[in-house]
Amino acid sequence: MVFSSALSAFVLALPLLAVNAARTKRSLCPDGKNTAVNKACCALFPVVDDIVDNLFTNECGDSAHGALRLVFHDAIGISPTAGGGGADGSIATFNATELTFPANLGIDDILDDLGPFLLKHAATVSPGDFIQLAGAVSLVQCPGAPRIPFFSGRAQPKAASPPNLVPQPTDDVTSILERFASVGFSPAEVVAVVGGSHSVAGADDIVPNFQGIPFDQTPSQFDTQIFVDVLLHGTNFTDNGGPQSGESETAVAGTVRLQSDGLLARDPRTACTWQSFVNEQSKMAEAFGAAVLKLSFLGQNQHELTDCSEVIPQAIPVNFGPATFPPTKSIKDIDESCNTAKFPDLRTQPGPATTIAPIPQAESTSGSSS
Ligand code: HEM
Known part of the structure; x- marks a missing residue:
């Protein structure tokens, strides 16, 4: 009896094993170079190679930052009441409309940078797929960032997004949380996706006359330093005569803090998650990765898309140390905003206060080399 039930379990398990084996068998792609489990994904390898080498130039720099921002500004263009196609590429195809939205300030420069590559690969990848693919590939240029899945098959966008769906840095926490909640994001997911993305980010437009002003001390690393820097008591951004609309005072010279980030870090609904x-690098990378993947499915049916995650290059492992207080700062300089947990013990960087250098700007790319 024991033998026969063990045997039947074995027999039942066989077809499953066979399916799994079939699913993991890699075939050589027509390029003779790459292999893929799903041959339908083969055509994406040259697109990935092109954007890694010629758009991002293997760096977690301005182009990679811009590609990540574009993921959000395309995907969030959907609402249960106003409509919109979400992650459909409408921000590129219908840019004449969407670039007039105030929250899309600066997206014109990002489209100038990415657009030639999107057009060049238009026969292979739809605009919606291209934006999500570039976003996933941008992350693996940044040490510490997660390698997120990529699903392909988004249809061509049908119309521009309705206005007023992209959060603004001048928004209060209630409206930010409500906007995200309307498309299924919890406050914890909002903190993960906003804080995580702004760890590899800066401002090119909201600080008048300045470009590439980082949001934290380490804009080329996907790390947790942003969660410290945004909680420091403020002092003026030194060079622009003080905070402008949508930015608030920041304690690290050379960086700028979005007013919305500062509020999310201090609000009782979000401060403890922040x-x-x-x-907590792994926890942050995992929560951020899951939230970005969720963005990539807005307006899409995951079951109608093809999992082409295998074309995303390997992530760059963490090659940096723990978060620190900037020189001369300590726990006394932190706005402790979580009532239920103590702020972690951090080391203070040695030496006098420093000024963080701007992020070098992307040179205009032609997208013509392959
Ligand atoms: C409350 C939500 C958010 C607000 C208010 C916000 C606002 C902003 C603003 C004002 C900038 C600077 C624009 C400029 O002057 O160039 C910026 C940059 C950026 N944002 Fe956000 N953001 C939000 C959420 C997100 C999310 C969810 C992502 C990605 C998943 C993201 C990714 C980025 C990146 C990567 C940059 C840097 C872009 C570059 O350097 O070119 N943001 N954001």
Whole structure:
């Protein structure tokens, strides 16, 4: 009896094993170079190679940052009441409309940078797929960032997004949380996706006359430093005569803090999640990766898309140390905003206060080399 039930379990298990084996068998792509489990994904390898080498130039720099921002500004263009196609590429195809939205300030420069590559690969990849693919590939240019899945098969966008769906840095926490909640994001997911993305980010437009002003001390690393820097008591951004609309005072010279980031870090609904990411690299990367993947499915049916995650290059492992207080700063300089947990113990960087250098700007790319 024991033998026969063990045997039947074995027999039942066989077809499953066979399916799994079939699913993991890699075939050589027509390029004779890459292999893929799903041959339908083969055509994406040259697109990935092109954007890594010629758009991002293997760096977690301005182009990679811009590609990540574009993921959000395309995907969030959907609402249960106003409509919109979400992650459909409408921000590129219908840019004449969407670039007039105030929240899309600066997206014109990002489209100038990415657009030639999107057009060049238009026969292979739809605009919606291209934006999500570039976003996933941008992350693996940044040490510490997660390698997120990529699903292909988004249809051509049908119309521009309705206005007023992209959050603005001048928005209060209630409206930011409500906007995200309307498309299924919890406050914790909002903190993960906003804080995580702004760890590899800066401002090119909201600080008048300045470009590439980082949001934290380490804009080329996907790390948890942003969750510290945004909680420091403020002092003026030194060079522009003080905070402008949508930015607030910041304690690290050379950086700028979005007013909305500052509020999310201090609001009772979000402050403990914000603080919980300090020095919790894996937890932050995982929560951020899951939230970005969720963005990529807005307006899409995942079951109608093809999993082409295998074309995304390997992530760059963490090659940096823990988060720190900037020189001369300590826990006394932190706005402790979480009532239920102590702020983690951090080391203070040695030496006098420093000024963080701007992020070098992307040179205009032609997208013509392959
Ligand atoms: C409350 C939500 C958010 C607000 C208010 C916000 C606002 C902003 C603003 C004002 C900038 C600077 C624009 C400029 O002057 O160039 C910026 C940059 C950026 N944002 Fe956000 N953002 C939000 C959420 C997100 C999310 C969810 C992502 C990605 C998943 C993201 C990714 C980025 C990136 C990567 C940059 C840097 C772009 C570059 O350097 O070119 N943001 N954001």
